[in-house]
């Protein structure tokens with residue numbers, strides 16, 4: 001039977017979602033059906049678009065741009081309040097309405113869209129935006145503001161808090177900014193599958209949904225294992241990793257998150273950030 005090729009994200013934040021794919025006892029059972037590899041969020045989207053991957057942790061901002069894929073119910077990478085790993089760093093003294101040039105992390109699709117949408121809709125600002133690799137010093141050397149995501153953002157924030165890294169710049173948590181303006185959770189990514197590829201594997205939508213949700217639930221039950229595994233990999237304190245996985249990131253695609261996704265696509269279309277898109281879930285009626 002053909003396996004489903006999974007593009008997963010290599011940052012710390014998806015670790016609970018991937019738990020069963022990386023740990024006994026389920027790892028072996030899942031390996032018979034799925035082939036998993038790791039990359040950056042923007043590449044997950046690119047690989048689903050090119051057909052190199054069949055299932056991916058896809059930035060929601062990429063969904064309107066990839067034909068033939070649909071979101072799987074149950075799991076998400078979201079944040080209810082403060083996300084910590086999505087930081088907009090703004091030159092000293094500049095207000096959000098004054099940013100003229102913005103460098104976005106080339107790994108990002110959703111956060112880059114959130115920032116453009118927020119600036120346009122709530123601050124009347126449409127800066128020049130370009131992508132760069134995640135390097136704050138380089139980004140800020142030529143731009144008024146820089147957007148970092150994932151582990152590079154977590155580490156930069158840690159340096160800022162402990163060693164006064166870019167101390168006079170304004171550090172803005174993008175999930176918190178979104179919450180302030182919309183009173184909604186901030187949703188970054190969902191599992192999305194190419195429906196044609198799923199049909200070829202013989203895995204039913206129900207089975208796929210169950211495998212992914214069970215993996216998430218196992219991850220949330222084993223946060224302490226993940227803290228021990230990730231502490232040697234990142235220069236962060238175990239309590240920071242624990243707090244990040246259990247408080248900053250929200251993994252359940254619940255009704256609140258679905259409402260937030262609809263709000264995101266509504267504002268993205270209204271501001272010209274993304275083309276019109278009707279978000280739906282695997283097995284939703286068309």
Ligand SMILES: C=C(O[C@@H]1C=C(C(=O)O)C=C[C@H]1O)C(=O)O
Pocket residue numbers: 009011013041042058059077083085086107108109110111112149150151153188189
């Ligand atoms: C919380 C995060 O969410 C991520 C941000 C994404 C984006 O900006 O496109 C996509 C997937 C998520 O991994 C993060 O990486 O810090």
